[in-house]
Amino acid sequence: MWIYVNDGFVTKEAAVISVYDHGFLYGDGVYETLRSYGNRIFMRDRHVSRLFRSAEAIGLNIPISTKQWPGLLHESMRRNDVGNDQQDAYLRITVSRGVGDIGLDPALCPSPTIVIMAKPLIVPAAHFYELGVALIIAGTRRNLPSALSPKIKATNFLNNIIAKSEASAAKVFDSILLNWEGHLTECTVSNLFFVTDGSLRTPALECGLLDGITREIVIKLARELHLSVEEGRFTPDQLYAANECFITNTTMEIMPVISVDDRPIGLGKPGPLTKKLYELFIGERERFLEQAPLN
Ligand code: PLP
Secondary structure, X not given: OEEEEOOEEEEOXXXXXXXXXXXXXXXXXXXXXXXXXXXXXXXXXXXXXXXXXXXXXXOOOOOOOOOHHHHHHHHHHHHOOOOOOOOOEEEEEEEEOOEOOOXXXXXXXXXXXXXXXXXXXXXXXXXXXXXXXXXXXXXXXXXXXXXXXXXXXXXXXXXXXXXXXXXXXOOOOEEEEEOOOOOEEXXXXXXXXXXXXXXXXXXXXXXXXXXXXXXXXXXXXXHHOOOEEEEEOXXXXXXXXXXXXXXXXXXXXXXXXXXXXXXXXXXXXXXXXXXXXXXXXXXXXXXXXHHOOOO
């Protein structure tokens, strides 16, 4: 495996970061997860834009320009023999504050640490899509946006990790986090949708959640289908009473949810609108990929 670290590709064994890196010391950094279909990276430029938005939100200057990122991402795939006809790629970009003496001041770190990893993509097994998955509502609340905005895709991921541990302890696929007011936000690595009487509902960005790229595509597709789409403040009771539920992210796409806190959602199986939106998502994805640049 070849990993890009700061200014070049090195082997996995040589890809080591200083113990003084503020990403390690303080979780001070941002990241992105991307995937390819064959040799084309899905929504590549939107992911790079979000990386820059996250970095800007924490006052981190990324020394690699938006124009240089595509070349580096495609080279990462080529060097690791992924992102080709045989193997879709999972790509992870990490930009940390960099190496500096102990202390919180970002000025201690003159240059950020940049890491790009590319490896074979592993997606959830087909039975999860066919049967749907179970979720719980975590006791852990989502970070308060005015404390650490969930819109920042930060390497400080403890909030999500603690909620994920709750899901693992409950032996379910994932957890939904509520915000400070008890409203639904998102899952630990995905956005949340549900269907009530034909309307598609998803927590509004103001509830404190990541502006998922898949979320945005699903909202667009639902509007094109003339569904009513409500981005709002929703309670767990509204979710329990829903007819359908699903979660979205880049690697998983659209995953049906059949129960929350052991209560069946709708008929307790993947619903028709979930399936319809997934079909439309695949069409949208294929149209995007036909035109997606190869480097
Ligand atoms: N919410 C969180 C907390 C995430 O970490 C992610 C992606 O990893 C998402 C939502 C979904 O975002 P996207 O659709 O851009 O992958």
